Amino acid sequence: MTTKLIPYLMSEDARKQAGFYVQALGGEIQSVMTFGQMPGTPEADQDKVMHLSVDVVGGLTIFMSEAHGGAVTYGRNICLSLNYDNVEAARAAFDGLAEEGGNIQFPLQLQPWGAFYGEVLDVFGVTWMIATQS
Structure with missing residues (x-):
């Protein structure tokens, strides 16, 4: 069995944040899925990122999503x-x-x-x- 830990970051603007990491660390955005791809999503949330995958730094993958129904809070509990x-x-x-x-x-x-x-x-x-x- 193989296990891989992938950080999953909640974001207020996942596309912008992922682009920043690509610029800062190298790599590329692999995929973006929006809430609009799910049936029944309110119009205001259609373009929000539900799941984004970005590869950076020698094969490191980071997943991201935009906050749905609430603001993102930050802290030092995870680095x-x-x-x-x-x-x-x-x-x-x-x-x-x-x-x-x-x-x-x-x-x-x-x-x-x-x-x-x-x-x-x-x-x-x-x-x-x-x-x-x-």
Whole structure:
């Protein structure tokens, strides 16, 4: 049996957020399904994203959906961690995620355990932990 953990993010604008991740991390949007593809969806929700799949960073998949019937709330209870085998790739991802109003929570720098580590809160409210292998 094979199991794969795929982050599923709730978003206020899934297309825009996925596009930001493609720009910041590389990759591409694989599929988009709207609530309008489901029978009985109210007119106001027809174009909202029910399910979006985006592939980024060496095969990582992220699923997304737009909030249906409520606002998205953010917190620090879950962070996404990307681990790289070199500092150049880690720096590019860190800088990309910090663009357009991201907030650096902890600068990407060499740590006492021998690896680079940093945290950035992106413009969409998602905390990313960027690290290199030690």
